[in-house]
Amino acid sequence: MSGIQSSVTLLGTKGGPAIRPGSARPTSTLIEMGGQTMLVDAGLGAAIGMAEAGVPLTDLDAVFITHLHSDHYLELGPLLHTAWTAGLRHQIPIFGPPGIEHYWQFFLNAMAYDIALRTEDEGRPDFHDLCVVSHISDERPIDMQGVLVSAMRNDHPPIEDSFALRFEANGQTIVLSGDTAPMPAMAEFAQGADLMVHEAMLRDGVQDLVDRMGYADDRLMAHILRSHSPAEDVARIAQAAQVRALALNHLIPSGEPGVTEETWRAAVSGLYDGPVHIGHDGLVIEVGEQP
Ligand SMILES: [Zn+2]
Ligand SMILES: [Zn+2]
Structure with a gap:
């Protein structure tokens, strides 16, 4: 067993996707493992989140987008454009579901004037060459210079191309659930992981959230309930997977008055034996610390 540490920064x-005064940021997760700095999802605030975590944008080695809900990729283009203006010189692969290439092409089109201007006027390298888009596959793991990244299609209707990701290097394993309803296959996919970061919701909190949006029908409520995971189920999956630690992430609700870390702890209490981290923006979780 290696003593080399990996870390996950939420x-x-x-x-x-919505932000309000006092709310947390939409989803983005930084994984530092095996010498690679990898961003998983790029929701609004990802770039400023990296800066606040003390990680230069130019340190990025790869970006993964788990699925095409805006809270997971709204800032992909702006983040990489900002990395470019911060002095990025090496190529960054972007791995995402089918359709990610359209987002990327339209982003380049939207910023064509500025990109051409800065390339000519400031002598920057060609931005088009710096980012290479390819698809996540649940059949072929990606080898990121020794970090093996495998994908499993998760359960996030109506989106079909939505993935959980498993990162392995130096005998350590980190699993990110992505957005998903509870699925027994997740326990196999995450089996024995040092850390599983799983999305979580509080059923009671969802009703308050939907009431506040004031929509005329119940489609938002139905979407949330069928495509996300109650915290209790997440704890049971972590227990079945025998993961060494669990982090709750992609919290629904977030920033709701009366919902505190204790509310989340109460929801998973007694269902999982290991340590539980309740996600908040900027939380750093060290992985593979030797006791
Ligand atoms: Zn989603
Ligand atoms: Zn989401």
Whole structure:
């Protein structure tokens, strides 16, 4: 067993795209493992989150987008454009579901004037060459210079191309659930992981959240309930997977008055034997610390 540490920094921890005064940021997660700095999802605030975590944007080695809900990729283009203006010189692969290439092409089109201007006028390297988009596959793991990244299609209707990711290096394993309803296969996919970061919701909190949006019908409520995981189920999956630690992330609700860390702890209490981290923006979780 290696004593080399990996870490996960939760840059954005709320579920869903809306932000309000006092709310957490939409989803983005930084993984530092095996010498690689990898960003998983790029919700609004990802770039500022990296800066606050003390990680230069130019240190990025790869970006993974788990699925095409805006809370997971709204800032992908702005983040990489900002890395470029911060002095990025090496190529960054972007791995995402089918359709990610359209977002990328339209982002380049939207910023064409500025990109051409800065390339000519400031002598910057060609931005188009710096980012290479390819698809996540649940059949072929990606080898990121010794970090093996495998994907499993999760359960996030109506989106079909939505993935959980498993990162392995130096005998350590980190699993990110992505957005998903509870699925027994997650316990196998995460089996024995040093850390599982799993999305979580509080059933009671969802009703308050939906009431506040004031929509005319119950489609938002139905979407949330069928495509996300109650915290109790997450704890049971962590127990079945025998993971060494669990982090709750993509929290629904987030920033709701009366919902505190204790509310989340109460929801998972007695269901999972290991340590539980309740996500908040900027939380750093060290992985593979030897006792
Ligand atoms: Zn989401
Ligand atoms: Zn989603």
